[in-house]
Each structure stands twice: as C-alpha cells, then as structure tokens.
Amino acid sequence: MTQPSLFGAPGASAAVANIDGGSRGNPGPAGYGVRIERDDASVVELKESVGIATNNVAEYRGLIAALAWAVQHGVSRLHVRSDSLLLVKQMCGEYRVKNQGLQPLWAQARRLAQQVGDVRFEHVRRELNGEADRLANEAMDEASTEH
Numbered sequence: 001m002t003q004p005s006l007f008g009a010p011g012a013s014a015a016v017a018n019i020d021g022g023s024r025g026n027p028g029p030a031g032y033g034v035r036i037e038r039d040d041a042s043v044v045e046l047k048e049s050v051g052i053a054t055n056n057v058a059e060y061r062g063l064i065a066a067l068a069w070a071v072q073h074g075v076s077r078l079h080v081r082s083d084s085l086l087l088v089k090q091m092c093g094e095y096r097v098k099n100q101g102l103q104p105l106w107a108q109a110r111r112l113a114q115q116v117g118d119v120r121f122e123h124v125r126r127e128l129n130g131e132a133d134r135l136a137n138e139a140m141d142e143a144s145t146e147h
Contacts, residue, residue: 013038013039013073013074013075013076013077014038014039014075014076014077014078014079015036015037015038015039015070015075015077015078015079016036016037016078016079016081017034017035017036017066017069017070017078017079017080017081018034018035018036018081018082018124018129018131018132019032019033019034019059019062019063019065019066019080019081019082019132020032020033020034020059020062020082020083020084020129020132020133020135020136021033021050021055021056021057021058021059021060021061021062021084021136022055022058022059022133022136022137022140023052023053023054023055023057023058023140024140024143024144026054026055027052027053027054027057028052028053029049029051029052029140029143029144030049030050030051030052030053030054030055030057030058030061030139030140030143031047031048031049031050031058031136031137031138031139031140031141031142031143032046032047032048032050032058032059032061032062032065032135032136032139033045033046033047033062033131033132033133033134033135033136033137033138033139034046034047034062034065034066034069034132034135035131035132035135036066036069036070038075044069045131045135046062046065046066046069046135047135047136047138047139048061048065048139049139049140049142049143050139050143051143052143054101056084056086056087056099056102057101057102057105058136059082059084059086059087060087060102060105060106060109061105062082062132062136063080063082063087063091063109064105064108064109064112066078066080067080067109067112067113067115067116067119068112070112070116071112071115071116075116076116076117076118077116077117077118077119078113078116078118078119078120079119079120079122080119080120080121080122081122081124081128081129082121082122082123082124082129083123083124083125083126083128083129083133084123085123087121088121088122088123089123090102090106091106091109091110091113091121092121
C-alpha cells in the first residue's frame with residue numbers, strides 16, 4: 001500500500017501565476033501581464049493590450065489569461081498571486097462584484113477556475129509582483145501606440 005502524495009494526484013501539474021493589469025488613465029490604454037512558473041521550473045510569460053479599459057478590467061483579463069492557459073495545459077493546481085486586493089477578495093467571495101462591467105469577467109474567471117480544479121488566490125505587495133508588472137507595462141505601451 002502506498003501513501004497518498006501530499007502534493008495531489010500523481011501526474012497532476014501545478015503552477016504559480018503572478019498576474020497584473022493596469023491602465024494609463026482610468027479608463028485608458030490598458031494591458032495585462034502574467035508570469036507563470038510551472039512545477040518543473042519552466043516559465044511562461046503572457047501579455048496583451050486590451051484597448052481602452054479600466055485597471056480592474058485589465059486585472060481580470062490577466063487572471064482570465066492565466067486560468068485559460070492553465071486549462072489548456074492541464075494544470076490542476078494553480079496558485080494565483082496578484083497585487084489587486086479587490087480581485088483577490090472578489091475571487092475568494094469576500095467582496096461582492098458590484099461593478100456591472102466586471103461581473104461577466106468575474107463569472108468567466110470563476111468558470112475557468114472550476115475547470116482548473118484547485119485554484120488559490122494570494123494578495124501580494126506590488127514590489128513582489130515585478131515581473132507581471134513589467135509585462136503589463138509592456139502591454140500598456142503597445143495599447144498606447146495602437147490608439
């Protein structure tokens with residue numbers, strides 16, 4: 001008889017995703033950045049401009065990108081780290097999503113999180129989210145040149 005792993009099912013894949021989103025002006029040219037580190041230490045970076053949007057919309061777009069990537073790559077345990085206290089509290093069910101523009105993004109993120117399985121959210125200080133912030137700024141630079 002073997003003892004069950006403390007780290008989940010055999011073959012289960014895990015990752016940590018640092019996410020960030022922002023806008024230059026609120027709303028303004030917006031983008032997100034995501035830095036994912038898989039349990040095998042490989043790193044994936046995602047970034048995208050999202051046009052003219054608020055910083056909260058950009059934060060959610062980053063979360064959705066990280067969750068969609070996890071679903072596509074068979075990640076069953078995802079630790080999401082964000083410097084957006086609002087996003088973390090809303091995803092944990094501690095805050096209601098009152099903004100009508102965020103409600104569909106929140107619902108999409110919840111559906112994707114259910115598909116992943118084990119998703120944990122952690123609020124981190126901005127200075128601990130530097131790589132995701134760098135990617136988000138690159139995406140905002142792209143959004144600024146597009147508009």
